[in-house]
Amino acid sequence: MAALRTPALAFLLVFAALGDRARAQGPATGPPPAKNVILMIADGFGPASRTMARAVAERELALDDILVGTCSTYSADSLVTDSAAAATALACGIKTINGAIGVDPAIQPVATLLEAFESQSRSTGIVTTTQITHATPAAFSAHVRIRTMTRAIGEQQLRQGIEVLFGGGTPFHAPSDGGRPNLRALAIEAGYRIVTDRAAFDELEETPVLAIFSSEHMAFEIDRDPLAQPSLAEMTRKALDLLDGDEAGFFLVVEGGRIDHAGHGNDPAAHVADILAYDDAVAVALEFARADGNTLVVSTADHETGGMTLGRAIDGLAVYAWDPEILRRVRGSLGRMAAEIMASEDWEAALGEWTGITDLTAEERAALALAVAAGDLRGALGRFLNRRAGIGWTTGGHTGVDVELFAFGPGSERFRGTHDNAELGRLLAELQGFDMPALTRALGADEGR
Ligand SMILES: [Zn+2]
Structure with a gap:
């Protein structure tokens, strides 16, 4: 449900009109679109990481059952992407330059999948273990030239009408800067209930809600205090509970963001623990999708991190x-x-x-x-x-290898084979019948943004 609030009111009205038309048309061919889409992103999760996690856990992973293909990850300016360009590819269906968030290489905003769902007044949610303003969630919900513009990212995220925002976040804790109200104040103004502790999180029953569990990123799973911070699986389950009430369906992005950070640190045990926590969240999503019957679950990585091997x-x-x-x-x-x-x-x-x-x-x-x-x-x-x-490990950065692609539910057969990340973003939009170019034009027309 797109919350119509100034100053984004005019923008969203234009958006909604275009979106309804796009939805009425539906996909050119094939079955009706899945009512709900859960897009899961394991940041920095390469092929060797899955083998490693399975061996350490001594069990099959939830992901193992739904492997369908691979995905290339290069960006517009490098064969080795960063998370901003890779997430923009998934969110907007375009290649952009490293560091860019929801904009093309000419720094023009491009509509995201999340905005397309909001344009149809369907519910949306973002769940991550990083700061909510970090590159991956940001690329679905903001348009800025460089990922470090976290204040601008946070402001834009709060104007999107997103029902569920769970993660960490310095910008939401920062004091008022330059006389401007901090993001926490803006969130309250935008109608969000703000939750910062485990007990209040467990009792959540209504949206919109912004749950911030840490001033920076949430803890590595291996270091996490379960009394202070929920797991990614628990956040995913709560998000699904909250979003499931929307008759029009929902779009939920779930990021296992710290898999990447453990990779950057060449920290194998932390890497495995966050992968297994991500896999538990995948299991929650699959359980929901199997019971619901009209939910598409797609999981991929934005890139590999660390050049890790066994x-x-x-x-x-x-x-x-x-x-x-x-x-x-x-x-x-x-x-x-x-x-x-x-x-x-x-x-x-x-x-x-x-x-x-x-x-x-x-x-x-x-x-x-x-x-x-x-x-x-x-x-x-x-x-x-x-x-x-x-x-x-070959690096403290990212590598250019293809990552794995997983899918379950209506339309999942379309994900079989070798894909490119931008093509994957376009496929997700196509399956929903979204007219992304029209949504992008409406975005450009929004003077207030
Ligand atoms: Zn990274």
Whole structure:
């Protein structure tokens, strides 16, 4: 339900008129569009990551059942994308330059899937473990030239009429800047109920709602305090409960955003824990879709992160092995463990408690002791664990490999095979019968934005 509020009123009215026409036409061919669409994005989740998570968890993943294809991820200006360009491809069906949010390479705004659903007065939601203004959710709900414009992103998000916004968010905690009211005040003005704690979240029954569980990103799953922050699966279930009441259907974007951050940090245990948390959220979405019968679930990644692989050379020798058991025993992210171990009286005992490893070689002990003495353990701890587990990484950034594509529900057969991310965005729009160029023209006509 697009909330009609100034100053976006005129814009939304134009939008709604165009959207209704687009919906009336429906897709050119094929069955009627799915009533609901759940688009799940595992940020930084490469093919090796799924193998790794399955081995560590020692079970099939919910994703395993619904694998349908692959997706290329390059952007308009690089074979290695960033999250902004990749999410814009999915949201708008176009290639853009790295860093750009919901705009084309000429920095002209392009309508997003979320705006298309809102134009038909259907409910929308965004659930993420990152800040709500972060690149992936932003590309569905804002139009700015560069992803770091979080204040502008937040302002635009609050004007979209989005019913459910769950995640983290510095901008929503920031004090008033330059005499302007902060985003929290703007959210209240826009009619949002703001929830910041677990108890209030659990009792939520109405929209629109903005739930902010952390001042920055939400915790890595491996470090998460379940009394303070809900899991991605719990947020997904709550979002579905809240959106399900819309007779016209809904569009929900769910991002497992910290899979990517663990990849950037070459942190294998945190990477796996966030993947499994994402997979639990996929299971919730599939359970809903199976019961509902008219919901399309699509899951993909925006790109791979870290160039992570299973099996690596050790001291120049190829080793035909990797050890998931090492990752099963780890109890924290590298950053958290490094801080805890450094703060302890006996670093080696603390290392044993956090990693389960008590049989250090003389070489390992020397390298770790040196790092403890230098006051910077994180890097050495990561090298130690990755070497023990046989995990290799090629970068602290992203890579250009294709990612996997998963789909379930009405229209899911259209996702079979090899796709491109922008083509995937266009396919999602086509299946709903959206006239995205018309919506983009209406967007350009909005003077108040
Ligand atoms: Zn990233």
